[in-house]
Amino acid sequence: MDVGQMQRRLLDYTKSLFMEKGVLDGQFLQLQQLQDESNPDFVVEVVSLFFEDSERLLNDLTRALDQPNVDFKTVDSHVHQWKGSSSSIGASRVKNGCIAFRNFCEEQNIEACLRCLQQVKQEYYLVKNKLETLFRMEQQIVAAGGSIPVLELSF
Amino acid sequence: MGMAAAETQPQFHVLAVDDSVIDRKLIEKLLKTSSYQVTAVDSGSKALEFLGLLNEEEEINSEFASFSPHHHDIEVNLIITDYCMPGMTGYDLLRKIKKSASLKDIPVVIMSSENVPSRINRCLEEGAEEFFLKPVQLSDVSKLKPHLMKGKSKENINGEINNNKRKGMEEISSPDRTRTRYNNTNGLEVI
Numbered sequence: 001m002d003v004g005q006m007q008r009r010l011l012d013y014t015k016s017l018f019m020e021k022g023v024l025d026g027q028f029l030q031l032q033q034l035q036d037e038s039n040p041d042f043v044v045e046v047v048s049l050f051f052e053d054s055e056r057l058l059n060d061l062t063r064a065l066d067q068p069n070v071d072f073k074t075v076d077s078h079v080h081q082w083k084g085s086s087s088s089i090g091a092s093r094v095k096n097g098c099i100a101f102r103n104f105c106e107e108q109n110i111e112a113c114l115r116c117l118q119q120v121k122q123e124y125y126l127v128k129n130k131l132e133t134l135f136r137m138e139q140q141i142v143a144a145g146g147s148i149p150v151l152e153l154s155f
Numbered sequence: 156m157g158m159a160a161a162e163t164q165p166q167f168h169v170l171a172v173d174d175s176v177i178d179r180k181l182i183e184k185l186l187k188t189s190s191y192q193v194t195a196v197d198s199g200s201k202a203l204e205f206l207g208l209l210n211e212e213e214e215i216n217s218e219f220a221s222f223s224p225h226h227h228d229i230e231v232n233l234i235i236t237d238y239c240m241p242g243m244t245g246y247d248l249l250r251k252i253k254k255s256a257s258l259k260d261i262p263v264v265i266m267s268s269e270n271v272p273s274r275i276n277r278c279l280e281e282g283a284e285e286f287f288l289k290p291v292q293l294s295d296v297s298k299l300k301p302h303l304m305k306g307k308s309k310e311n312i313n314g315e316i317n318n319n320k321r322k323g324m325e326e327i328s329s330p331d332r333t334r335t336r337y338n339n340t341n342g343l344e345v346i
Contacts, residue, residue, distance in 0.1 A: 027290050034184050034293075042184060049177050080239070084268045085177045088290045 003146035010137045014151050017134070021093075023127040028090030029151070047131055050089045054124050057082045061117055065110070075113060076105040082120070093123040167303045168229075171195040172202045172236035172248065173266070178289065182235065182266075185296045191303075199236070199243030203251060206231060206258055231261055232303050235287075238267035238274065246278060253282045262302040266291055279336045288332040295333060 001009075017024045035042040057078050064075045083098035101116035138148050169191045171182045179195045186193045196202050207229065234252065238245040245265050252258045265278045268289040275286045284302045287295045 030290070030292060031181075034188060036188070038187075039184065046177060046180055049180060053175075053177060080268075081175065084175055084289065087268060088175070088177050088181055 003141060003144050006137065006141045006144065007146060007149045010141060011149055011151060013137060014134060017130055023093050023130050024090045025092040026090065027088065031089060032151070044135055046089060050085055050091070051128060053085050054082065058121060058124070065114055065117060070110055072105050072108050076102055079105060091127045094120060094127060097123045166190065166192045167232040168192040168194070170202060170205060170231045170234045172199060172234065172245065174198060174237065174240045178237065182291060185291060185293055188293065189296045199240060199245070199248035202234065202236065202248060205229070208251070208255060208258065233262045233264065233299060235264040235266060238265050238278070246281065249278060249281050249283055262305065264299065264302070275334050279334060284336060286334040298333060
């Protein structure tokens with residue numbers, strides 16, 4: 001594959017992440033727009049922080065919901081954090097999952113919370129997978145001497 | 156990216172406070188992109204420490220001890236803080252700053268992921284200049300300039316603005332995501 005083909009493939013793949021029921025929203029584009037020569041790895045760095053943070057929150061939530069007497073305030077606090085971080089990077093499906101999750105925390109509905117946890121976990125792994133693929137494709141282009149094309153999208 | 160050698164405009168220094176490492180990185184980038192100098196801390200107490208609002212004993216042991224113990228040597232032109240933080244909330248921090256004789260004139264901006272009108276009003280009434288809804292955008296950061304200019308006017312030799320008097324502030328039109336305190340000499344009117 002030549003660089004041009006790789007770049008087109010990257011653009012198509014990126015677009016697919018935003019489309020209806022896509023895993024990313026406009027906030028991710030904001031991150032890409034902030035990246036510049038002074039900080040060429042900004043997006044990867046922020047997303048890596050998101051991955052680390054998410055793994056930690058996933059562990060904390062699993063543990064918190066596994067307690068004999070579930071402390072819903074603690075659960076809610078973790079979900080609130082996850083909602084915030086996913087919103088900040090544009091991981092819209094993770095964010096929306098967290099919003100639903102918080103409603104069930106308020107209701108103190110343990111069964112629904114456990115279901116939400118599974119849901120958010122799946123959404124998280126999905127967006128993680130997609131972003132890792134995206135970054136891999138970018139790396140391949142750079143390794144082949146090409147530049148990362150900028151996606152023009154209007155929201 | 157480089158600064159023109161002839162540029163003499165002093166850089167504004169913004170103190171950003173957020174317990175989320177992701178949001179700290181984001182706000183730092185937004186501010187740096189807008190050519191501000193940034194210090195980012197993860198709690199209200201660290202913010203107060205940085206601002207020199209600790210008692211002397213704590214200052215000696217603090218990680219900022221290498222800075223001058225007198226906060227006057229560290230100039231902060233604006234504080235932007237998250238609302239929801241464990242321990243000291245952004246609102247608590249705002250109140251402490253406004254109660255401090257030395258810090259009360261530093262403009263404070265609050266950020267929050269939640270759009271709660273009572274929360275927003277409470278912060279504006281307590282003296283916050285702006286309220287930004289997260290995730291913060293570059294367009295939000297561009298709204299900081301007037302507040303920074305007002306704060307800096309203290310040092311402006313030619314300035315006619317007496318920063319001890321609140322002058323009428325041009326109403327900044329904002330979309331639903333931010334709220335600005337409209338200032339007139341009769342008091343505060345919350346938009």
